[in-house]
Amino acid sequence: MKMTLLWTIQFLSVPVISPLCAGIIKKFKALLQNRQGPGIFQPYRDIGKLLYKDEVISRDASWIFRYAPYIIFTATVVAGTGIPLFASFLKNTLTGDLLVVIYTLSIGTFFLALAGMDTGSAFGGFGSSREMTVSALAEGGLIFSLLTVALVSGTTNLFAGSGTGMFAIGRSFLPRILAFGGFFIVLLAETGRFPFDNPATHLELTMIHEAMILEYSGKRLALMEWASANKLFIFAAMASNLFFPWGIAQGPDTAAIIFGITTFAIKIIIFCMVIAVLESSMAKFRFFRLPDLLIISFILNVIAIGMVYPL
Amino acid sequence: MDTITNQTGLFVLLLLFSAGALGSLVLRKHDALSNEWSGLFSIAGSLWGLFFALSVIITGHDVSFAVETAFSPLFSLAFHIDRLSAFFIFVVSLIALFSSVYGIGYVKHFYKTYSIGVLGLFYNLFIAAMLLVVSASNGIFFLIAWEIMSVTSYFLVVYDRNDEGNIKAGFLYLIMTHAGTAFIILSFLLFYKYTGSFDFETVRANAALIPLTVKNAVFLLALIGFGTKAGIVPFHIWLPGAHPAAPSHVSALMSGVMIKTGIYMLIRIFLGMLQPVPIWWGLTVLAAGSVSSLLGVLYALTEHDIKRLLAYHSIENIGIILLGLGSALTFSSLGMPSLALLGLIAALFHILNHAVFKSLLFLSAGSVINETHTRNMEEYGGLIRFMPQTAFFFLVGAMAISALPPFNGFFSEWLTFQSLFKGIAVPDFSAKWMFILAAGALAFTGGLALACFVKAFGATFLARPRSPEVAHAKESRLTLRAAMGALAALSFLFGICSGYLIPFLESIGRDLDAFRNTPSFVSVSPEQSITAGGGFASVSAPAFLFIFIAVFIIVSFTVKYLINRSQRVKIGETWDCGTDLTPRMEITATGFARSIILIFKGVLKPSIQKEIEYNDSRSRYLPKTRTVILGISDVYGSYVYKPLREMITRLSLRTKDIQSGNINVYISYIFIALVIALFWVL
Amino acid sequence: MELPIILTSFLVSALIGISVRHRRLIEASSIAASAVAFVESILVSLKVASSGSYVPFSFFYVDSLGAIVMLIIACVGLAVAVYSVEYLRQETAKGIIGLTRVRQYFVLMDLFIAAMFLAVTAGSPIVTWISIEATTLSTAFLISFYNKPSAMEAAWKYLIINSIGLLLGFFGTLLYFIPLTSLQGSGFVSWQLLAANTAHFDPLIAKIAFVFVLIGYWTKAGLVPMHTWLPDAHSKAPAPISALLSGVLLNVAFIMVLRFKNITDAVVGVSFSRNFLILFGVISMLVAALIILTQTNYKRLLAYSSIENMGIVSLGFGFGGIGAFAAILHMIYHALIKSTLFLSAGTVLLKYSSTKIARVTGVLAALTVTGILFLTAFLFITGTPPFGIFLTKIFILSAGIKTHPAVVLVALFSMVVLFVGFFKHVTAMSFGKTPEGIKAGEGSVWLVVPPLALIAAASYLSFHVPGFLFALINGAAAHY
Amino acid sequence: MSIMALRLLLGIIFLTVVFLHLTKKNSGAVIAYSVQSLAIVLVLFNSFLETGRVSLLFVTLLAFVVKVILAPLFFVRLIKKNGLRFSVSTYLNIPLTLIIIAAITAMAHSQKLAPLVNIVPANHALLSLALSAMFLSLGLIINRKGALSQIIGILSFENSIIVFAVFAGLEQSPALQAGIMFDLFVWLVIATVFMSMIYRHFGSLDVTSMRHLKD
Structure with a gap:
């Protein structure tokens, strides 16, 4: 009974909490820019509003365009079941493998890029092109940063990865920090944040993610926005739980779980703040400088892995 | 099943294909009849092949016999079909089955232009030769089958002989494969020198007689020789030309199966015959795999010829298979047979999977080309509306090759990844770093492959038609769709049923001496969760599928029926900034990949x-x-092959000076030869 | 009586050619003579197969190897005779030659074939030498047949170089008689006698004699560096004559050295002569392969290919053991296939009127059957399975890998280079568009049947060697 | 005949070869060849005298007809018909030619070929000389650009072989000798025909003008 409940929370928390996460970032950014800003629940209102709006679909669009939002959204939710949120003992051995999570997210990327190309708009096409470029280059860093954790904990199951204490093995501290550096760069790339992408822009020359969903409206746009919030949340959760596995519930004990949820919330908020600070203090990079950043991420991770089993 | 795991079963198999070959040649005056004859016999043969191979795999009874020839005891028509051979017979037959079904409809557009009888002849012979290659156990007999395979496929490549490009591609193909064969011959000769036999079994039994340096030479020779056929970078240059030139159902066979015969022999020699091997062999194979997979996918990105793109992906996937094989070799040298078995299973699984999805992709590309009469992706666009089913099958293939779950490509890549991950933990310094690099290569390969197939699918099927040809496209014939549909279904099923398949693959690996008593590192739980590397990682395909479908249904249902019932969907124009949107404004295939190309410039x-x-x-x-x-x-052309060609040409021109035309000089050759010979002997 | 019948029938045919002006009769008599020779040769070889050798009078001596070469002469000779009839008719129709030349052609061809028969069956080395000299003389005018400056040049070089070579061979042959000088009174020295009297042979003289014989006769057999006349002569002669020269004559000259090799080996051991065979073989292969790579004339290309194949055969005998067996088999395959190639090349030449590779494109479209024959024969001769030459090459290489790995490496390299070069030219010729003004279609069925028969025979032999032939090959290989 | 006379004859043969190397006139070459052939015939005649076999006399006569009469006759007619007084030039000038002659003669006398000349130890010196004549003839063919000189060179090579065979006691049966002689005769006819054809086609007997065939 308890496990069912916990699993339900695990399932639901990604789609339920993720808009909040986006809202927090927006709010922080506004505060940093000396603006009032919308409330942190504004994303929920946006999604709700979009869900009830009429839609316009291009006559060039095929079923890919129509179904992509559902598939992308599903992919993020499924990926969400594979990562530890507040309880590491929920060892999901069925879909909790790091490669499964990464490739499930790739399904989303794949359909997102296809949807971008589907309407024949010039924006969608280059958006997809840029998105695929960035995500292709981010793949190495992403896999390797999670792999560092997996090697430290002796399993590629992400839940187990978050179960080992950060200082449980002293010598794994440095690899983890390095890997986190790498992971953080990938996080920014994959979730379309500064300096890779500007989530708030609609300027033709710079947008990536927005370009692909330019043709969407109504409920499909809502799902797209929601899915991207999910993705952000998933990455934030991975960053906080895999690299800083403090406070996460190690057993099905109610107190531990509540403590886990609390620490998780705090960690997420901190992450949101970090991202907000970063976005406010940094300029967007020129597109062709991004690969350097991603290669740096990969190299950091290679070094990290090299240090996991020093000879 | 025992009744067919004997030589009669094999003869029936070969007989069916021979009948198909000869019959279609005899009936060459009647295009349709010849085509149907060839198709029916190759289908029958393939079905029998599947049945035969499965029987061998399940019962584990080797089929082994030899027909002595009068020529010499060195050469006998020796067959030995163990599970490994049977696995490859299975793969060949599987792809041949669907290619043949596809071919019946596809070949129709060659009627009246070319001889269908000749196509049927070479097609059936080609399949038969591949079957012989994987079942021969005498070196000379193997070489004969190998060369027949090369030559028949050459004729299939140049079948559309009015296209000069095809002739060139065929030329390059045959000379590369011939040069590769020379390396193979040399390695077999070295076997013969030290073991006194061309028989694989005898060589294996006497492998200890071969000195280590010779073994090393054999390794390099075999890697180059078989690697040329498999398309390992930098011996791959023939592949992107030859595979697209052939008719599409043949391309499917060439890319899906033929190149794997090279891998088959690498497994047979390195893991079967020459054990134990030095560690650097495995590391070299890993390096070759890394380079091939990365460069293969990068070159694929630069292509806008759809079949060349797919051909480059074959290079990439051969690289991935080599990563599995390389880790198997490395682990076996390090004395970790269980992990080696894991690597071998990964390689075998990827061989099977790649055969399925690559032939699916080639067949769907063939359907597209058949309708649009061009291989240039820049002239496609919007085909999803004209050929919805083909588009769907291509999408399945694209997802499978990009290793997206739950399709089959993901699970074999997952296993490959696991064996590489485990390799990072080995205590050997150089091996550890090689594994890190290999894993990195595989990771990047995955990402780039995804980008490449977004490009391929997007440019081909999405947006508006970019040439008038597309607008005339129709959905392809039933047999074509049937073949593609079946392969798409297989691609899905092999993914979902990976838990069932893995024990089979493991039993195949265990047939090799090196793994006969190895504890397994791959296990499958009752809920079909595959666990690899002794609990290191696990995944369950059915669970993933179930969760995915459940969430998808809940989401769609919620959005459609619970949230909005009152809103309308309007069909409008794509936003065009106020101008008239034309297909010329769409992103092109080249444009799509441009940024990646520039990054990797x-x-x-x-x-x-x-x-x-x-x-x-x-x-x-x-x-x-x-x-x-x-x-x-063409980097390899300008830095490797062109200098080589120029060097030999210069040598040739120099040699021609011997034939100077002056009779006095000619006579002096004789005199000098005489004097040298006289004074050399005395 | 078989051997005199063969020789007589050719001489009669030649006489008819000289005395009669009736074209059909000349053609018929030539074919008839070849047919008689064919049947009789099979009878002779059956006898040799059952008893090891055949010595009807002391004048003749046919051993296993001789019988094999006899069969080669007979087969190719018959095919060439049949082919020549139609070939010359077409040339007459094109106005290239007149009746006088046709008569000349058949007379000389008959004499040529007769001389070759005599060379392999003669019991005395000197008679053999005389008949090989006779082949030079009878073919000189066939090479200059078209009377063009280049043909004259080819014939001149052929005459001079071969005369020198044969004189060296003659000298070498004489040296082999040294041990017999003590045996007074024997007027007629036979091969058997030479082989029987090796006991008193000074090893050093045996070596010198072998060198002279080797250089001498192999000038005729076309091994590098004595080959220089060969591409010229073989490319300038009429195609059917080229077939005889390349397919048959080279073998006839080649086996003479082998006969002397046996005698020498009895005196000084096998390794001495083997080294020579290996050295000349591998050089021939390498040079021929390299030159083929940038060849521009398809008949010269075929000529170089003959040099290469002679090199392979030499290598096979040099390695010995299974190499010798394979070499003999290779000799047979090569004879049949090279003739096929030259005959098909003749048909191509009739159609395109040029021997330049660059001028010949789209043969498959213009001459479908001939094109397929040419392509198949190319695959055959470059050692592509399932054809027999693949096996012989592998056997020869495996015979050599134990003792001479470096030679095997060079040989393998040459084979690849040759394949690449040959294939490049075959591709250029077979595919592509037929030039303007060339009408598609075979000229006559009789231009197709002879090469088809030859390649069919070779293909059959790739899969199954008849018992008597197998016995012959084994019998011959046992000596080397 | 005494051994001295034989030596003299062989010396003549050797000197004619040397002379062939040096002469610039075609007629000189033909005369030298006739002299050489005459010497050969005398040697053959000598062996007839020694053995007393009538058949050998027949061979000697045949040789006389072919070599001393017919061959020079053919050549002279060719020279007359085409007005070929001077031979085509050589590759090496006279001093160099002389050096080469010396070298080749030394080579033929070298210790390396000792077993060859010791077949009949008594004729040791003669055999060496015959061997030198052989090699010199070969050298002649290589050095000369004229077709006629080459033909004469080949004939003189053949003569040297015959003389070697005679002194080494390697004579063949008369029937075979007759066959060889017949061969030679046919060869001579063909070579002469070819020479005139070449002259017609190329306008000279210079073999270096034949350069159609090369790779």
Whole structure:
């Protein structure tokens, strides 16, 4: 009974909490820019509003365009079941493998890029092109940063990865920090944040993610926005739980779980703040400088892995 | 099942294909009849092949016999079909089955242009030769089958002989494969020198007699020789030319199966015959795999010829298979047979999977080409509306090859990844770093493959048609769709049922001496969760599928029926910034990949030519036309093959000086030869 | 009586050619003579197969190897005779030659074939030498047949170089008689006698004699560096004559050295002569392969290919053991296939009127059957399975890998280079568009049947060697 | 005949070869060849005298007809018909030619070929000389650009072989000798025909003008 409940929370928390996460970032950014800003629940209102709006679909669009939002959204939710949120003992051995999570997210990327190309708009096409470029280059860093954790904990199951204490093995501290550096760069790339992408822009020359969903409206746009919030949340959760596995519930004990949820919330908020600070203090990079950043991420991770089993 | 795991079963198999070959040649005056004859017999043969191979795999009874020839005891028609051979017979038959079904409909457009009888002849012989290659156990007999396979496939490549490009591609193909065969011959000769036999079984039993340096030489020779056929970089240059040139159902066989015969022999020799092996062999194979997979996918990105793109992906996937094989070799050298078995299973699984999805992709590309009469992706676009089913099958293939779950490609890549991950933990310094690099290569390969197939699918099927040809496209014939549909279904099923397949693959690996008593590192739990590397990682395909479908249904249902019932969906125009949107504004296949090409310009060495024509030559403000050509220079051609060719040509021209035309000089050769011979002997 | 019948029938045919002006009769008599020779040769070889050798009078001596070469002469000779009839008719129709030349052609061809028969069956080394000299003399005018400056040049070089070579061979042959000088009174020295009297042979003289014989006769057999006349002569002669020269004559000259090799080996051991065979073999292969790579004339290309194949055969005998067996088999395959190639090349030449590779494109479209024959024969001769030459090459290489790995490496390299070069030219010729003004279609069925028969025979032999032939090959290989 | 006379004859043969190397006139070459052939015939005649076999006399006569009468006759007619007084030039000038002659003669006398000349130890010196004549003839063919000189060179090579065979006691049966002689005769006819054809086609007997065939 308890496990069912916990699993339900695990399932639901990604789609339920993720808009909040986006809202927090927006709010922080506004505060940093000396603006009032919308409330942190504004994303929920946006999604709700979009869900009830009429839609316009291009006559060039095929079923890919129509179904992509559902598939992308599903992919993020499924990926969400594979990562530890507040309880590491929920060892999901069925879909909790790091490669499964990464490739499930790739399904989303794949359909997102296809949807971008589907309407024949010039924006969608280059958006997809840029998105695929960035995500292709981010793949190495992403896999390797999670792999560092997996090697430290002796399993590629992400839940187990978050179960080992950060200082449980002293010598794994440095690899983890390095890997986190790498992971953080990938996080920014994959979730379309500064300096890779500007989530708030609609300027033709710079947008990536927005370009692909330019043709969407109504409920499909809502799902797209929601899915991207999910993705952000998933990455934030991975960053906080895999690299800083403090406070996460190690057993099905109610107190531990509540403590886990609390620490998780705090960690997420901190992450949101970090991202907000970063976005406010940094300029967007020129597109062709991004690969350097991603290669740096990969190299950091290679070094990290090299240090996991020093000879 | 025992009743067919004997030599009669094999003879029936070969007989069916021979009958198909000869019959279609005899009936060559009647195009349709000849085509149906060839198709029916190859289908029957393939079905029998599947049945035969499965029987061998399940019962584990080797089929082994030899027909002595009068020529010499060195050469006998010796067959030995163990589970490994049977696995490859299975793969060949599986793909041959669907290619043949597809072929019946596909070949129709060659009627009246070319001889269908000849196509049927070479097609059936080609399949038969592949079956012989994987079942021969005498070196000379193997070489005969190997060369027949090469030559028949050459004739299939140049079948469309009015296209000069095909002839060139065929030329390059045959000389490369011939050169490769020379390396193979040399390695077999070295076997013969030290063991006194061409028989694989005898060589294996006497492998200890071969000195280590010779073994090392054999390793390099075999890697180059079989690697040429498999398409390992830098011996791959024939592949992107030859595979597209052939008729599409043949391309499917060549890319899906033929190149794997090279891998088969690498497994047979390195893991079967020459055990134990030095560690650097495995590391070299890993390096070759890493380079092939990365460069294969990078070159694929630069292509806008759809079949060349797919051909480059074959190089990439051969690289991935080599990563599995390389880790198997490395682990076996390090004394970790369980992990080695894991690597071998990964390689075998990927062989099977790649065969399925690559032939699916080639067949769907063939359908597209058949309708649009061009291989240039820049002239496609919007085909999803005209050929919805083909588009769907291509999408399945694209997802499978990009290793997206729950399709089969993911699970074999997952296993490959696991064996590489476990390799990072080995205590050997060089091995550890090789594994890190290999895993990195595989990771990047995955990402780039995804990008490449977004490009391929998007440019081909999505947006608006970019040429008038597309608008005339129709959905392909039933047999074509049936073949593609079946392969798409297999691609899905092999993914979902990976838990069932893995024990089979493991039993195949265990047939090799090196793994006969190895504890397994791959286990499958009752809920079909595959666990690899002794609990290191696990995944369950059915669970993933179930969760995914459940969430998808809940989401769609919720959005459709619970949230909005009152809103309307309007069909409008794509937003065009106020101009008239034309297909010329869409992103092109080249444009899509341009940023990645520029990022990797150090490797790919692209050349960009810009030509601008102005309306008014004095005031250069308003260009009339602007052409940008993005080309990829042939690095291997200009740095490896061209210098080699030039060197040999120069040597040849020098040698021609012997034939100077002067009779006095000629006579002096004789005199000098005489004097040297006289004074050399005395 | 078989051997005199063969020789007589050819001489009669030649006489008919000289005395009669009736074209059909000349053609018929030539074919008839070849047919008689064919049947009789099979009878002879059956006898040799059952008893090891055949010595009807002391004048003749046919051993296993001789019988094999006899069969080769007979087969190719018959095919060439049949082919020549139609070939010359077409040339007459094109106005290239007149009746006088046709008569000349058949007379000389008959004499040529007769001389070759005599060379392999003669019991005395000197008679053999005389008949090989006779082949030079009878073919000189066939090479200069078209009377063009280049043909004259080819014939001149052929005459001079071969005369020198044969004189060296003659000298070498004489040296082999040294041990017999003590045996007074024997007027007629036979091969058997030479082989029987090796006991008193000074090893050093045996070596010198072998060198002279080797250089001498192999000038005729076309091994590098004595080969220089060969590409010229073989490319300038009429195609059917080229077939005889390349397919048959080379073998006839080649086996003479082998006969002397046996005698020498009895005196000084096998390794001495083997080294020579290996050295000349591998050089021939390498040079021929390299030159083929940038060849521009398809008949010269075929000529170089003959040099290469002679090199392979030499290598096979040099390695010995299974190599010798394979070499003999290779000799047979090569004879049949090279003739096929030259005959098909003749048909191509009739159609395109040029021997330049660059001028010949789209043979498959213009001459479908001939094109397929040419392509198949190319695959055959470059050692592509399932054809027999693949096996012989592998056997020869495996015979050599134990003792001479470096030679095997060079040989393998040459084979690849040759394949690449040959294939490049075959591709250029077979595919592509037929030039303007060339009408598609075979000229006559009789231009197709002879090469088809030859390649069919070779293909059959790739899969199954008849018992008597197998016995012959084994019998011959046992000596080397 | 005494051994001295034989030596003299062989010396003549050797000297004619040397002379062939040096002469610039075609007629000189033909005369030298006739002299050489005459010497050979005398040697053959000598062996007839020694053995007393009538058949050998027949061979000697045949040789006389072919070599001393017919061959020079053919050549003279060719020279007359085409007005070929001077031979085509050589590759090496006279001093160099002389050096080469010396070298080749030394080579033929070298210790390396000792077993060859010791077949009949008594004729040791003669055999060496015959061997030198052989090699010199070969050298002649290589050095000369004229077709006629080459033909004469080949004939003189053949003569040297015959003389070697005679002194080494390697004579063949008369029937075979007759066959060889017949061969030679046919060869001579063909070579002469070819020479005139070449002259017609190329306008000279210079073999270096034949350069159609090369790779």
